[in-house]
Amino acid sequence: MYQxxxxxxxxxxxxxxxxxxxxxxxxxxxxxxxxxxxVIIWSSxxxxxSFWIWAIIAGSVLDAVSLGRIGLNAILFLIVSFGxxxxxxxxxxxxxxxxxxxxxxxxxxxxxxxxASGVGLNAAVGEMSWKAFSFRNMIFKLVNNLIVLAIIYRxxxxxxxxxPIEENKLVVK
Amino acid sequence: MSxxxxxxxxxxxxxxxxxxxxxxxxxxxxIFDPVxxxxxxxxxxxxxxxxxxxxxxxxxxxxxxxxxxxxNENEELIRExxxxxxxxxxxxxxxxxxxxxxxxxxxxxxxxFQLEAATVIAQDSEGLGSWIMADKGxxxxxxxxxxxxVYDGILIGRTSEVFENSAKISLLTDSSSSINATDLATxxxxxxxxxxxxxxxxDMVEQTEVLNEGDDIVTSGLGGAIPKGLLIGKVAEVxxxxxxxxxxxxVIPKVKYADLSTVFIVKGTF
Numbered sequence: 001m002y003q004x005x006x007x008x009x010x011x012x013x014x015x016x017x018x019x020x021x022x023x024x025x026x027x028x029x030x031x032x033x034x035x036x037x038x039v040i041i042w043s044s045x046x047x048x049x050s051f052w053i054w055a056i057i058a059g060s061v062l063d064a065v066s067l068g069r070i071g072l073n074a075i076l077f078l079i080v081s082f083g084x085x086x087x088x089x090x091x092x093x094x095x096x097x098x099x100x101x102x103x104x105x106x107x108x109x110x111x112x113x114x115x116a117s118g119v120g121l122n123a124a125v126g127e128m129s130w131k132a133f134s135f136r137n138m139i140f141k142l143v144n145n146l147i148v149l150a151i152i153y154r155x156x157x158x159x160x161x162x163x164p165i166e167e168n169k170l171v172v173k
Numbered sequence: 174m175s176x177x178x179x180x181x182x183x184x185x186x187x188x189x190x191x192x193x194x195x196x197x198x199x200x201x202x203x204i205f206d207p208v209x210x211x212x213x214x215x216x217x218x219x220x221x222x223x224x225x226x227x228x229x230x231x232x233x234x235x236x237x238x239x240x241x242x243x244x245n246e247n248e249e250l251i252r253e254x255x256x257x258x259x260x261x262x263x264x265x266x267x268x269x270x271x272x273x274x275x276x277x278x279x280x281x282x283x284x285x286f287q288l289e290a291a292t293v294i295a296q297d298s299e300g301l302g303s304w305i306m307a308d309k310g311x312x313x314x315x316x317x318x319x320x321x322x323v324y325d326g327i328l329i330g331r332t333s334e335v336f337e338n339s340a341k342i343s344l345l346t347d348s349s350s351s352i353n354a355t356d357l358a359t360x361x362x363x364x365x366x367x368x369x370x371x372x373x374x375x376d377m378v379e380q381t382e383v384l385n386e387g388d389d390i391v392t393s394g395l396g397g398a399i400p401k402g403l404l405i406g407k408v409a410e411v412x413x414x415x416x417x418x419x420x421x422x423x424v425i426p427k428v429k430y431a432d433l434s435t436v437f438i439v440k441g442t443f
Contacts, residue, residue, distance in 0.1 A: 012215075018298055020224045020294060024230070030298070049181075049182060056193065065212055071196030071197035078189050
C-alpha cells in the first residue's frame, strides 16, 4: 500500500512537472513527455497484466493536470504498454538486453506514436485539427525526450522500492 | 473466431481501452469536473514552484547559449541604435496621430480596465500554444469568458475553465477561439479564429472590405464579451477563401505566447 501511494505521488508530481517545469526548459519550448517516458521504462520491465492499471492511472492523472480530456492519455499509455510487451516477447528481448539503448528506441517510437495519436485522438473528439501536427514540434519532442530519458533512466531503475519494477525471470518448463 | 486470437492479455487491453473511451466521451458532461478541481488545487503550489524554477533555469540556459552571439548582437545593436534615433523623430509625430485615432475609434486605454494580475504557472506542453494556466481563480473573482491581456492592452485569450485558485486561459491560437475583430486602418470587420502554432486568422471578411498587409487588428467589441480596441496582431498575408465569398488574413500575434510570465485578466471596465 505504501509503495502504491509513493508511486501515485511520483506519477502526480511527474505530470505536474510535465506541464509546469518542462515547457520552459527544453528546446523549442516544446515540453518533454516525462510521464510517457516513465511509463515506457516501467513497461519494459513489467508484464502488461501487472502494469495496465498503472497505465490508466498515469494517463488519467496527466489528463487531469494538463486540463485535457480525461482518458485520452490513458488510451495512449495502454497501447504503448501493450506494444512494448508484445515487441519484447516477439523479438525475445531478454532481461539483459533491456538496457538503455533498447529503452531509447522504445522512447523514440513511443514519442512518434504518442505525438501522432495525441493529435489524432484529439482531432477525433473535436478538440483539435490535424493542422496542429507539426514535424518541427515532433523533432523537438524526440530530442527532448531522449534528454529526459538519459537523466531519469538510472534513478528509475535504481529505486525499485519506489518504482514498481520487477525483474522478470525466464522459466523453462 | 478462435479463442487463441483473443488471448487474456488482448481481452484485458480491449476492455481497458473500452473503459478509457467511455471516460473520454463522458468528459463533455462535466462529471469529472469535481475530481479535476481537486487535482488542480493540489497541483497548484507545485505548479507555481516548478514554473518559477523553470523560468529562472530557462533564463540561465538562454544566457549561456547567447554569450557566443554577444559580439554580433552588439554590432547589430549599434547599427539599430542609429536607425532608432531617426525613427524616434518620426514616431513623435505618429504618437500624436495615434492618440487622435484612439479617440476617434473610442479605443479603451489600459487604465480603464479593472485588471487582476496573474502569473503563468503552466502551459501547453505540446508546443501548440493553445492554453496557459494562471494562478488566479474563483477566489480572486475570476469567471469563465473573461478576456486576458498583457502589458500594453494586447489581447492574448480568454479564461475557459476557472478553478478555486487557478484558471485555464485558452489562447487566441486555440482552435476553439473565436473573437470579433476589425482592421484598425480600414475598418474591415471579421472573426479572429485560432490556427494553433501557425498563428491566427481573420476570417469572414467581406470581399468589398479592404485588408492590407501590416495593418493592426483590434477587437471590435461586437457581442459585448470582449471590450473594443484590444490589440490582437498584425496582418501578414491576405487571401480569398476557397469559395471566393470572403477574404481571410493571416494575423501574427503581437506577443510570443510561450514567453509569457505575467498576464492581466480583465474583470470589467470602469
